[in-house]
Amino acid sequence: MTDVWYVVAGWVVISGGMALYAVTLLRRLRGTRERSLKIRRGAEAAASDEGSE
C-alpha cells in the first residue's frame, strides 16, 4: 500500500466511526424517547380511567 492508502484508512475509520456512532446514538435516543412518551401516555390514560370511575 502506498502511503496515501494508510492515510485514507486512518481517516475513514476514525471519522466514519464517529459518524456511525453519532447516527446510532440519535436513533437510540429517538427510540427510547418514544417509548418513554408511550408509557407516560399510558399511565395518564390509566389515571384518568381510575379518576372517572
Next chain:
Amino acid sequence: MKTRILGVVALLAVLAAAANALFVVPADLNQGDAQRIMYVHVPSAWLGYLSGGVTALAGIGYLWKRDLRLDAIALSAAEMGVMFTAFAIWGGMMWARPIWGVFWQWEDPRLTTTALLLALYAGYLLFRRLTDDPHRRAARAAVVGLVAAADIPIVHFSVEWWRGLHQGPTIGSPDKLLTPAAPSQFVIALLAMLGAFTLAWAWLMIRRYQLARIQWQLEEHGRLGRLSAARRAATSTSASVQASTEGAP
C-alpha cells in the same frame, strides 16, 4: 435546542478542519502524506484521556453526592473513551506502518500506554453490565474508575522509562507536531482539528447522557411496574381468599 446548534457547529468545524488538514496543509518533508494521520490520531488520543478524566471525576462525584446523574456522565464518558482510544490506536497503527514499517512497536510508549487505556475502559464498561441495581453499579464503577485513573500516570511513567532504556526509533516521531519547532501551519491545523473534535465530543457526551437518563427512567419504571404488579397479585389473592371464605357461610 442549544445542543442541536452545538451539533451543527461541531460538524461544520470538523469538516472545515479536516478539509484544511487533508488538502490545504502541505505534506511533511520527511514523513510525506502519512503525517496527515496525526491530525486525527492526536485529537483522538487527547479525547481518550479527557474522557478518562471525566469518568474518574464523575465517579468520585457520585461517591460523594450519590446522584445518579453523575453516574450517567461517567458512563457516557467511558463510552467516549473506548471509542476515541480505539481510534487513537488505529490512527497510531496506520501511521506506524508507512513510517516504521510495522503496525506495532513495543518501544513506542504512546501506543502501549493507549492500548492499556483501552483495556481499562473496556473492562470498566463490561464490568458495569454485570450489576443491575443502579446505585450499586454506580458505586462499584466509581471505585474501579478511581483505581484505573490512579493507574494511568504510573503506566505513563513506567512505559516512558521502559522506552528510555532502549534506543527509540529515530526516524520520525509522533511528537513532531507537538514540538515548538514545528511549522506554524501544521500546528494551527492540528489545533483546529483538536478544537473541532472536542466540540464533537461535547455534543456526543450530551446526547449520550440524555440517552442514559431516559434509559434509567425506563429501567426504574420497569422495576416499579414489576413491584406494583407483584403487590396487586398479592392483594388480589388475599381478596379472593376473603371473598371465598365470606361466600361460604
Next chain:
Amino acid sequence: MTGARADLAIAWAIARKDALSELRGRQAAGSTLFFAALVLLLFGFALGPDSRKLAEAAPGLLWLAIVFGGLLTVARLHQVETDDDALDQLARYPVDRRAIYLGKALAGLLAMAVLGGLLLPVVGIMYSVDLLAAGPGLLLTLLLGAIGFAAVGTLYAGVTVRMRAREVMLPLLMLPAIAPLLLAAVKATTAALAGDPLGEFWPWVQLLAGFDVIMLIAGGAGYGFLLEE
C-alpha cells in the same frame, strides 16, 4: 485504645484470621502454587528449548507465573467471606473500612510473598538462573511486587466477589491495572540477577514503591465505598 491503634489491631486480627484459614485450608494454597509451577513448565515448552533464551526470559516468566497464581490467590481470600456472609457482618461493625482493607491486603501480601518465594527455586532450576547472585535485591523486588499486587487485588476481589462472571471479571480488571507493576518488577528482577550493570535497579524499585503507595491509598479509599452497599 485510641482510634488508630484500635484500627490497626482490627487489621491485624483480620490478617491473622485469613492467614490461619489459608494455613488450615492449605490444599487450596498448595494447588495455586502447583498451578503457577505448571505455568512455568509450560512456558518452557512454549519458548524453549534454547536455554539461553529461557534464562533471559526468566524474570518475565517468573512474574507472569506470580501474576496468574496471584489472581487465584486474591480471589480465594475473598471467597471465604461470602460463604458465610462474613463480609456483610464485618461491615456492620463500626470499624474504619480501611482497617478491613488493610487486614485483607496484609493477608494477601503474605500469601503472594510465599507464592513468589516458593516459585524462585522453581525458576532457578528450570531456567538455570543463579538466584544467589541476585542477593537481597531480588527479595526486595518480590516484596514490593507482592505489596502492589495485594493492594490492587484486594480491592478488585472485594468489588467482584459478589458479581456474576467474577472468575473472568477479576483478571479482566486486574491485568491492565497491574501492567506497570509487572513491567517494573521484571526490570528490577533482571537488573538484580545481572548484578545491576547499568544502575537500573533502584529507579525501577522506586517506581514499584510508588505504585504500591498509590494503590494502597486508592484501594483503601475505594474499599470503604464497597462495604456500604
